[in-house]
Amino acid sequence: MAKSGRVERGATIVDVAAHAGVSAMTVSRVINGRSGIRPETRAAVERAIKALAYTPNTAARSLVRSAELRIGIIYSNPSAAFMSEFLTGLFEEASSSGARLVLLKGEGGRPPTAAALTRFAASGLSGVILAPPLGESRSVLGAVRKWGIPVAAVGAYDVEGATCVRIDDRAAACEMTRHLIDLGHRRLGFVLGNPDQAASAERMAGFYDAVRAVDGVSVTVAQGDFSYASGLVAGEQLLSGPEQPTAIFASNDDMAAAIVSVAHRRHLDVPAELTVAGFDDTSAAVTLWPPLTTVHQPVRRLAAEALSAVIAEALCGANAPSPRLLEHELIKRQSAAMLSVSFPS
Secondary structure (H helix, E strand, O other), X not given: OOOOXXXXXXXXXXXXXXXXXXXXXXXXXXXXXXXXXXXXXXXXXXXXXXXXXXXXXXXXXXXXXXOOOEEEEEEOOOOHHHHHHHHHHHHHHHHHHOXXXXXXXXXXXXXXXXXXXXXXXXXXXXXXXXXXXXXXXXHHHHHHHHXXXXXXXXXXXXXXXXXXXXXXXXXXXXXXXXXXXXXXXXXXXXXXXXXXXXXXXXXXXXXXHHHHOOOOOEEEEEEOOOOHHHHHHHHHHHHHOOOOOOEEEEOOHHHHHHHHHXXXXXXXXXXXXXXXXXXXXXXXXXXXXXXXXXXXXXXXXXXXXXXXXXHHHHHXXXXXOOOEEEOOEEXXXXXXOXXXXXXXX
């Protein structure tokens, strides 16, 4: 009788993680007897291991213990607050997993050069993580795909050959805009993010989803690029027009902080005369007065999930990359208030 030639695949660490409802790195920590795991989580992983008859890969366990995994982090992001949270999440996860992180930064807000990427690949990498916006950079993606190693793109949408780790930007922006409308605001300003990022388009789409659901809402839009400097320009544009908005929603906290600065310079009280909202919930949201109402994007967890996915694929040959969608949360602080004044038409 002819054999099919197909070898039955045993359960992998990724299968155990899915069965237990945890990350692959949590499974790895349980297997390796690491501390800091909640008893109920450890029990769930152990049940999954038993149910799937999973046998840990001893070579992989040795690899994790000996810290031979080298994960490349490629970034070039104008928001220092975002990158601080992002790198913190990576370092915390790496300290638990035993992976070694090596960093490559693009200069001047641009992607790394082709020569820099070539040198980076030659250093010997087990996987690579692309911080936003590089997960959607054609030049970077074109290079890393040739390396034949696992890739995770944070904040990116539908990147072939990479695990995309993100939130639902459209739903989050819609929720924030509905909140502003519920506060009584009908003159809304919106500051777009980098036009080359899918997240920017998704946040704008969510904004308009909420606006179209309510009659009598007027909109003024300004272009930004997620940097504080672009927020200053956008703020001047929005607050110099003939119809000043009573609420401005910026696509990230850095630009929202800049809007607050422009408002103060124009002697506008925030939030009594102008409500301002941001997106991300980075340190920038709470290091100014008033602190920002914003969308909490779990930046540290996004980074940690990306690292977990890359390590799991590097160690266990996980199946084709699949999106990882994390939850967002609306954070209400003092920069937003019920409409108390109206500007003349």
